[in-house]
Amino acid sequence: MATGTEGALNPVMAFALVGALGVGAQWLAWRLRLPAIVLMLVAGLVVGPGLGVFDPSRDIGDLMSPIIAIAVAIILFEGGLTLNVRSLADAAPGVLRLVILGAPLGWLFSALALHYAAGLGWAASAVFGGILIVTGPTVIAPLLRQARLARRPAQLLQWEAIVNDAVGALAAVLAFEVVIVLNSNVSPGAAAGDMAFGILLALGLGLLSGWGLSSAFRRALVAEYMKVPVLFAVVLLTFALSDAVLHESGLLAVTVMGVFIANADLPSYDEIRRFKEHATILLVSGVFILLAADMDIDTLRTLDWRALGFVLAAILLARPLTVLVSLAFSPVPWRERLLVAFTGPRGVVLVAVAGLFGERLTELGFEDGARIAPLAFVLVAATVVLHGFTMVPFARWLGLTGAEKPGVILVGGSSFATGLAEALHKADVPVLLADPNRSRLRSARDAGLPTFYGDILSEAAEHSVELVSYGSVVAATDNDAYNTLVATDLAPEFGREHVYQLKRARQESRRHALPASLGGRAIGGGHGYLDLTRMMTEGWRFRTTKLTEEFPIEAWRKAAPDAVPLAVIGPNGTPRLVSDENGLRAGAGSRVVALVPPGETATPAG
Template identity: 60%
Template sequence: MHGEGLTALGAIGLVGVAGVGAQWIAWRMQLPAIVLMLIVGLIFGPVLGVLNPQETIGDLSGPIISLAVAIILFEGGLTLNLRGLRDAASGVRRLIFPGAVLGWVLSVLALHYVAGLSWETSWVFGGIMIVTGPTVIAPLLRQARLARRPAALLQWEAIANDPLGALAAVLAFEIVLVARAAETAPAAIRDLVLGILLATGLGFAVGRGLAWSFRNARVPEYMKVPVIFVAVLGAFSLSDALLHESGLLTVTILGLVLANSRLASLQEVRRFKEHATVLLVSGVFILLAASFDVAALERLDWRAPLFVAVVILLVRPAAVFLSLLGTDIPQKERVLVAFTGPRGVVLMAVAGLFGERLTEAGVADGYDIIPLAFLLVAATVVIHGFSLKPLAQALGLSRAVPGLMILGANRFTLALSEALTKAEVPVILTDTNHYRLGPARQAGVETYSGDILSEAAEHRVELIRYNTLLAASDNEAHNTLVATDLAPEFGRENVWQLRRAREDSPRHALPASLGGRTPLGEKSLGELEGMMAEGWRARVTKLTEEFTFDDWRARQPEALVFAVINDDGLKILGPEDEVKSTDGTRLVALVPPDAAPAIEEEKEAEEREPLPEGSADEEEAAEQAADAEAELEDAEQEAGASDAERRA
């Protein structure tokens, strides 16, 4: 089958299936999604000839890509909450200015002296190269799970510099036209400044208008997403009509205004936009890769790969290091940002547009920026796609084994968090009562005092360290609220909640969309607390070829299996999950007080391959549990005394 055999509808369907399918395969195989989408687009397009967007979709291909890029940039602006910039604000300001200007100048020098392009083409393409691509950065950040500050630096730089890069290209192109006497310098400068002011004002006005209408109930809930969608497209089209490529700035400002408007319904809108962005990024990358003319690469010589290497190894690091001089950004984070600069959809789309315009203006090598842009995008996507996660882990800015967040401090969660902390699994125990966390702090467990859903927690708790949530507080309604709210963050399959005491009653049963999965044989907190009071305790046991799960189960038939720890991290087990007995797997379980003979045998098995968490004998562990219980009781009594004093 060839491209001309497809209808427009068939081509759009193929683009959707190929794009989303590539993202799913990348998730399953732990590969960078952008790399796989680029490969799939090239296979369906230039290699097999199955998809030819220019023939099947025709003149609509360009506007579709432009509108998709506009929505992607709006969604990026919607994530730019100024309150989230507290510890990265100075770095972001430096990366945007003077970082963007430094990047522009250094890129121009590389284009002229290394790639061999004319000064006119170099200044236009150098402006476009300011962009680092939110369409690429977002999937990479999702995979690499960076620490908050370097992630904020990369995200803000990518989203803010995208419209700036397009406007820099507009400025350079206007200068080219002035130099060729197509128009006068004052007229070009006037049109450019006026267009930028109108674009910025339009984005601000539309954003404030939407915020006002939502806050004052001028738009019903079910129409908010459609209204935003239409407003984005309308503002983008109007701004672009005033000044080419200024629409990118308009929609970015619009998203930024909405992100900082404190709208109660904004979270649902943001989630919808995230889903839409996944679809659009997939589609746009497939379309651009399938549309690429491989024959255009034949015009490039040995200078092209050398230019790409200079950009990745010299231009990008130099611009970042120079712009961040004098800031409080740690050196490790500077290195990570300096060697992470992937280009994406916006660079390809804008380069294609200005390549044609430079050619029409009589610039001989203007069209050469199109294959050069594709080579730069392909190289940076592949290199940074595979290098970001290992580099972040090597610098200590990413967690190789994410851990567990536990809601609620009590006997059960204290014992569990202590056992996991000794097993070197990242754990954080959260509670709204500061005194209840006292025993956990004394045991060396990381804690957070306050509401985990608060804005303060968003800034103080590194969520990237945890990929699993266990809601186990004594407030069942709060457990359900936290599990439901954080499900999109952790993934619903990784959100767990202890069984509610009255959930079997039809009057108290909740729909499947609320709350989390149920662990520990569907025991409630009351039942688990009773077991802990009787002497049950949490224990981590290593399974080996000589001591398998069947051996462990034969010795402890009454124990409750909670989770397993392997190379993929911590995995909580539900009632239907089975333990795969593999060498090196560690078992997390609650064991009864009468399991002393079995514990001794386990200890002998563990001593063959010693573990930090298995070195304490039964007497020491019992003393630790008793001490922790006494400390918890003292803390509760102290809290009660404090409450009594406040009432008095």
């Protein structure tokens, strides 16, 4: 296990440890409902400076910096892939303000905090202040997944994090070039020319790569199974070429490339994006473990009370002032402004870029450059822990999260779907009934149920339906193929375990049968659309029955042997749909929603 250095891990074991810790922390966070970023940070600190088991600089060596650089480039590219301009809708004015006004204001306020609170010189403050523009998509993405924010504040945070990541890196480059000009014989004209050329090259490479890939994919010049590998190769090439001309400009190039592809309307775009989302989760986990494990305790001990003052100033003054001034007199509601103002977690880009420029400033003779890396890490740790634990309750207090109880979307306005929606609605479960046929929604509207007139898979639904308020989907139309399409398309959004559809009609010929790998879980007690419609016509009705210690699930089943259980509402009001595969499980205090035939009550006798 050891290599030439006593106690060192060989690179293979080191990478295996990083993968196990990163994915393990994500899984444990999901099980315990804790912020994943916090657990990854703790895991890295424990195995690194805590126990001394893993030292990335020792065990990985010179590969450490390029690994982090490539990982950050892929993360930013994947973030760019999520930035579809059409999805902005009413969030566009806020995003523009946060980028155009917020970036320079954030640079200014952060530099002031660094100089007056942390005690850094103006040179180090200007360079580090530019880096502090970034808020970190590596941290925002997991937080948004956990918080289930409403659409507009989520878009504001996501767009700002991804776009300003590239802007912040370039701001640091600009400030560093100014420092070089003031402390060397380099002429201002030459430095400005190099900077402008590097930025223009980054923009050009990003646009050219995005256009070239989009054209090749659309014209079928790349085989389907080769699209993701080609994508990865072009991302790395674009990043490397741009970065070779101007340091950190590669981040801008890959972000522009991702945004271009996101808005190119590629037919296989969803598959590409989902694969890269999975890769990004692995990369975010790995990079966080690496950076946390690489921290030096002796370096952290050099930080004094001024470091605490800087962290407080950055969180409570610089960030809120930047956002509130940028969004002043904008159409963004004040609640959303407050949430964005007090949500500014920093991530791996900040630590990676800060370490690089800290070393360069030290080489130029600025001794306070050595304090940049530990200050960056302390700020990242503080914001990750703070926002990891406070963002959800703060957003909930402001009324900007999805419903406390995850609701149910029912697709199809049949009598069965309307009846189930009405039963869930009466049990205080949020519901939405969707159908592209307005007449089929008439009964639901008469019953006072929330409805969406249109295709649930349409762009209009994406813009007008707050999906974060719902935790499950039931595809219950009379078209098996469409039900399967809805379940398959929405499975990545809700999780495959929360997507259901009615039993498919049996096909006599295999050539007409849909693959079993597509679609969602079966619901309806083995009954298809025609059976359930017939049962409703014959007088079957939905009943909600509360289970107690005296009337457990076994007694309920005896009281209503023919009833079709469809949902269980837990004591806390959270619904769980009953699939045909898993059967019915419910304890005392739960309520069972079932379709009951005439003559059966599904209630305790007597």
